[in-house]
Amino acid sequence: MASSAIKSGTLVSLQDIYPSSPFFKQGASLRVTGKLQEYSVETAVAIVIDGNANLKINTQHLRDLSFRVGSFYQFIGELLIQPDNEAILQARVGRNVDGIDLNLYHQSLQLLRQFQADHLSTT
């Protein structure tokens, strides 16, 4: 089965993506969530924000997704770190998540990380 070729997008907050972070790796598969601040039809690059963090998303491979500034989106894809150390996520799937409770999302992400760490230590 080809499932081994598809990597799971690790759940991260935009605040987790900065040069010295463990998630800041070339080709890392990530899932990010944020509000659309800017979108360029020519380059298909979107900029999403969450609090004071932002991330560029390459959306050229996405189909059936309309981009509205101010709406919330979630993307799964691979991180491309450019020579100037700026990162852009090459998205393979994306969806509009307007209505998402970001506070709950962040809290459950913290709980999940603890849960996975506990699970590893007991098996």
Place this chain on the structure above:
Amino acid sequence: MDHNHRRRRLYNTHVKLLAFDLLSLSQTPSHSSSDPISFSRKGALLSRAETVGTVTSRDLKPSKFLKFTIDDGTGCVGCVLWLNHLDSPYFARRSPPDVRLIAEAANRFASEIRLGVVARVRGRITSYRGTVQITVSDVVVERDPNAETLHCLECMNLARNCYDASGL
């Protein structure tokens, strides 16, 4: 509750598991070829699971099967939805109207599984080439943007308060 009853208390219920948990299940050795396949998690025998996540791959062989991947952020679960009811010897013994209903439902599910949608998938836990996967019995597309978060919380809650408990 005696030992055997305790081991089977989660058998045949759709346990809600996160992908990393589901993928780490160990298949219990069967004593004969007629034993149903089961998997074990902290002493409990499991046969069915429910997973919720984003569809990140899709491979359709019309009238045969749809293979797809559900990514919930903790891992990728391979799923197979059989579409070969009308010419499968397994279904040949059942009444044709029933088989047609099952086949129609399966085809409806297959059309709903598209790249990027969030789906709640239930089915039997099976194994293919050494990797745990789900043989799908039903699919619901989740449009609520908080569905995955809620499923994650449910999985953690159930693991702590129900699935992990050894002395019931």
